[in-house]
Amino acid sequence: MSKTADRREFVSTLLSALPDALVVTGLGSASYDVFAAGDRDKNYYLWGAMGGATSLALGLAIAQPDRSVVVITGDGEQLMGIGSLATIAAKQPRNLTIVVLDNGHFGETGMQRSHTSLGTDLVAVAKGFGIANAFAVDSIERCGDVADHAAARKATTFVRVSIEANEPPRALPPRDGAYIKNRFRAALGFTPF
Numbered sequence: 001m002s003k004t005a006d007r008r009e010f011v012s013t014l015l016s017a018l019p020d021a022l023v024v025t026g027l028g029s030a031s032y033d034v035f036a037a038g039d040r041d042k043n044y045y046l047w048g049a050m051g052g053a054t055s056l057a058l059g060l061a062i063a064q065p066d067r068s069v070v071v072i073t074g075d076g077e078q079l080m081g082i083g084s085l086a087t088i089a090a091k092q093p094r095n096l097t098i099v100v101l102d103n104g105h106f107g108e109t110g111m112q113r114s115h116t117s118l119g120t121d122l123v124a125v126a127k128g129f130g131i132a133n134a135f136a137v138d139s140i141e142r143c144g145d146v147a148d149h150a151a152a153r154k155a156t157t158f159v160r161v162s163i164e165a166n167e168p169p170r171a172l173p174p175r176d177g178a179y180i181k182n183r184f185r186a187a188l189g190f191t192p193f
Helices: 007-017 029-036 053-063 075-080 084-091 122-129 140-152 177-187
Strands: 022-025 043-045 069-074 096-102 133-137 157-162
Touching: 007 029, 007 069, 007 096, 007 140, 022 029, 022 053, 029 043, 029 069, 029 096, 043 177, 053 069, 053 075, 053 084, 053 096, 069 075, 075 096, 075 122, 084 096, 084 122, 096 122, 096 140, 122 133, 122 157, 133 140, 140 157
Parallel strands: 022 043, 022 069, 069 096, 096 157, 133 157
Antiparallel strands: none
16 A cells, blocks of 8 residues: 555545535544544444444445445454445445545554455455445545545445555544434434434
8 A cells, every 4th residue: 555545634525525425434543534524413423333334334325225325434344344245235225335444454453454454455355245336546636536426326336545554633423322323313304212
């Protein structure tokens, strides 16, 4: 991974271009990046379910087919839930965009090298599962391409964003799972339970 994008700038630019998207975050840094870009009631911060972000977003995309659903997660979290890509490929929700911020490290456990820095190509893996619209970007200039795919809702999209292996200051979103769930449901017009 030679060329990289600044993670915070990329996430902020992407979310600014998709103000009505339903956003699901992976744990840790992805949640911090999304929150740092501006807290929204349509953000579902998935705090501690490592590997669960894409599965949750799949259910949301199926339940809300007229809305853009964007997952923002990291390489370690996506590797943990790699099997979810097979189900996503089988279902092919046209409104689902998976954005994997790939720094080649497990940022939440001490910056150990992840499999993506040891040869695993997540774009090839996504394509192997059957997600044809899978590609990699490594600059903020390509952020518009990602936003265009998400807004168009024409195909399941998988994007690997090569980012710097750094740890920006933590911006902590709410940790109360019931609050996050109820706020998100209210944004969709459902009553809390």
